[in-house]
Amino acid sequence: DILMTQSPSSLSASIGDRVTITCRASQNIDNYLNWYQQEPGKAPHLLIYGASNLDSGVPSRFSGRGTGTDFTLTISSLQPEDFTTYYCQQSYSTVGGYTFGQGTKLEIK
Amino acid sequence: EEQLVQPGAEVKKPGESLRISCKVSGYNFISNWIGWVRQMPGRGLEWVGIIYPGDSDARYSPSFQGLVTISADKSTTTVYLQWTGLRASDSAIYYCARHGVDASKTWRYFDLWGHGTQVTVSS
Numbered sequence: 049d050i051l052m053t054q055s056p057s058s059l060s061a062s063i064g065d066r067v068t069i070t071c072r073a074s075q076n077i078d079n080y081l082n083w084y085q086q087e088p089g090k091a092p093h094l095l096i097y098g099a100s101n102l103d104s105g106v107p108s109r110f111s112g113r114g115t116g117t118d119f120t121l122t123i124s125s126l127q128p129e130d131f132t133t134y135y136c137q138q139s140y141s142t143v144g145g146y147t148f149g150q151g152t153k154l155e156i157k
Numbered sequence: 158e159e160q161l162v163q164p165g166a167e168v169k170k171p172g173e174s175l176r177i178s179c180k181v182s183g184y185n186f187i188s189n190w191i192g193w194v195r196q197m198p199g200r201g202l203e204w205v206g207i208i209y210p211g212d213s214d215a216r217y218s219p220s221f222q223g224l225v226t227i228s229a230d231k232s233t234t235t236v237y238l239q240w241t242g243l244r245a246s247d248s249a250i251y252y253c254a255r256h257g258v259d260a261s262k263t264w265r266y267f268d269l270w271g272h273g274t275q276v277t278v279s280s
Contacts, residue, residue, distance in 0.1 A: 092252070094268050
């Protein structure tokens with residue numbers, strides 16, 4: 049099974065800050081890495097797929113990078129609506145499931 | 158409009174059976190895999206399993222294998238997640254989600270989500 053580890057688990061930042069969340073896979077997953085945003089009480093929604101491709105309608109302040117085992121999600125200038133929780137997910141192998149990271153909660157400082 | 162519609166809540170007692178639904182509309186039912194994701198109270202997302210509605214080929218996370226069953230009904234364009242002996246620890250929100258692929262058919266991701274079903278198991 050592929051284990052996905054996100055860091056940090058929580059992060060405090062201010063509006064306008066640039067922040068980066070890291071996701072590490074326990075084995076090579078090429079670029080099969082997705083990022084989701086989940087607001088409280090709502091279903092997650094897709095931000096980035098294939099490590100760096102923004103889903104339709106996602107603001108350009110979001111960006112993703114990485115390949116192999118190490119990936120990042122960067123928000124270039126935090127907006128009030130960005131203070132919520134983010135998850136990475138690998139879609140490389142169904143053996144063990146397309147596993148998620150444990151999540152990163154972004155809080156306003 | 159493409160939608161996955163789920164009931165809002167189900168309340169059951171330990172040991173009871175339950176089947177929750179995910180009604181697909183607005184796109185070809187057999188064109189995409191559909192998955193289930195669990196979110197326990199205050200916790201993260203867990204991948205339960207996926208099914209291809211065209212032939213009901215289902216894959217499960219080892220954590221859920223043997224504990225749940227995923228099925229699909231082409232006549233009603235509905236996907237189901239089923240338990241035969243619920244436990245209190247099954248209490249969670251369960252989301253269904255469509256497994257999309259990009260135009261190049263390279264990347265795989267959940268691109269359409271239901272609102273989730275809150276399952277509560279309590280005596």
